[in-house]
Amino acid sequence: MTATATQMAYRRFGRTEIQMPVFSTGGMRYQHGWKDVPLAEIPDDVQENLNNTVRRGWELGINHIETARGYGPSERQLGVILPEFDRDKLILQTKIGPTDDADEFLSHFDESLERLGVDYVDLFSLHGINDSRDLLKALKPGGCLQAARKLQSEGKVRHVGFSTHGYRDVILRAIDTDLYGGFDYVNVHWYYIFQRNWPVIEAARAKDMGVFIISPTDKGGQLYAPPDKLRELCEPLDPMVFNDLFCLARTQVHTLSLGAARxxxxxxHMEAVGLLDRADELVTPIVRRLENAMHEAIGATSPEAWSEMVPDDRLGPSGLNLQTILWLRNLAVGWDLVNYGKMRFNLFGGGGSWFAGLRPAEALPTARDEELVAASSGPIAGRVPDLAREALEMLGGEAVKRLSES
Structure with missing residues (x-):
């Protein structure tokens, strides 16, 4: 790494003892699409852009590169550039989804090592422990966590963790397990607009696990293209910088993934590094303005204020994920995150365990108002049918697929 690496800040990544940069180079936006193809089919300019993106991160002191088997040809493309870097200073992470058959899981891992062109990875995640079925694949005797620990004993993996887009109770069960040594770290969603997983981060801290925040810029509100209202509320900071500082002001958070495309x-994001020592001072007045704007719109300071009053899709009538539906509605009416809301709302029905819940346009007509009211609690219960329909009218559109499915 060059002298400019001193600009970066580092944090102990839990019991792994890795000194982790507070930003990581996530590998899901610079690769050549979402279909795994041979290197020979990747255009030279696409590969060069990936090379330059990874090099730029390294120059800034971002020596943690994170990818996954499911990110199209990302592993293959990284295998081209990784030999440029000092392997002893590189922190390399890949992720593989749990399978019913641990031998299949191990075969996938061997393929990932071959694609990356390395003998080991520093961090290895079970990718997408989102629901009870995924957790069972991981924790059952002879399952994927036991297989991952076997890889660790063979020197092919340094530390074992998991990534998740799933239900909070499932995540907490995964963190709580001590089977096969449990997990060393967690990749989880948590950022300003989505703070429901804070108990997850506290639980991880109690187990001395590393905490890696997934996609705080894109899933955190498409902050590379924020609406004018959000931009004004976050002044004098860019919304991305505000969100970075909000997250990193918590010492329980160790690194934020930057899905850099160029x-x-x-x-x-590097602006935020220089402002870390003033994080609380800068963030507090912005939070106050955001809360006031949300209160004016919905009568509560948080877009998640109603999350504990309505069910997710497991108990929601007709498979409706009312928690997420109302959260997206509140983001749209409170901070004008309409485009973000549409992007997420139209994943319903096509996101599987990664974005759970049936498509509201199809499920709402089959849910009776009395069912929606009975499934809810608190002062909003009687309003839930109208709120859900308002969300559908505001955000509904053509169904879309997750990027990795497209």
Missing amino acids: PSDYDA
Whole structure:
């Protein structure tokens, strides 16, 4: 790494003892699409952009590179550039989804090592422990966690963790397990607009696990293209910088994934590194303005204020994920996150365990109002049918697929 690496800040990544940069280079936006193809089919300019993006991160002191088997040809493309870097200083992470058959899981891992062109990875995640079925695949005797620990004993993996987009209770069960040594770290969603998983981070801290925040810029509100209202509320900071500081002001958080698509994508985030010692001072008045704007819109300071009053899809009538539906509605009416809301809302029905819940346009007509009211609690219970329909009218559109499914 060059002298500019001193600009970066580092944190102990839980019991792994890794000194982790507070930003990580996530590998799901610079690769050549979402279909795994041979290197020979990847255009030269696409590969060069990936090379330059990873190099720029390294120059800034971001020596943690994170990818996954499911990110199209990302592993293959990284295998081209990784030999440039000092392997002893590189922190390399890949992720593989749990399977029913541990031998299949191990075969996938061997393929990932071959694609990356390395003998081991520093961090290895079971990718997508989202629901009870995924957790069973991981924890059952002879399952994927036991297989991952076997890889660790063979020196092919340094530390074992898991990533999740799933239900909070499932995540907490995964963190709580001590089977096969449990997990060393967790990749989880948590950022300003989505704070429901804070108990997960506290539980991880209690177990001395590393905490890696997934997609705080894109899933955190498409902050690379924020609406004018959000931009005004976050002044004098860019919304991305505000969100970075909000997250990193908590010492329980160790690193934020930056899904950089090009070398310049690091620039705004590096501003946050220089402001870390003033995080509380800068963030507090912005939070107050955001809360006031949300209160004016919905009568509560948080878009998640109603989350504990309505069920997710497991108990929601007709498979409706009312928690997420109302959260997206509140983001749209409170902070004008309409485009973000549409992007997420139209994943319903196509996101599987990664974005659970049936498509509201199809499920709402089959849910009777009395069912929606009975499934809810608190002062909003009687309003839930109208709120859900308002969300559908505001955000509904053509169904979309997750990027990895498209």
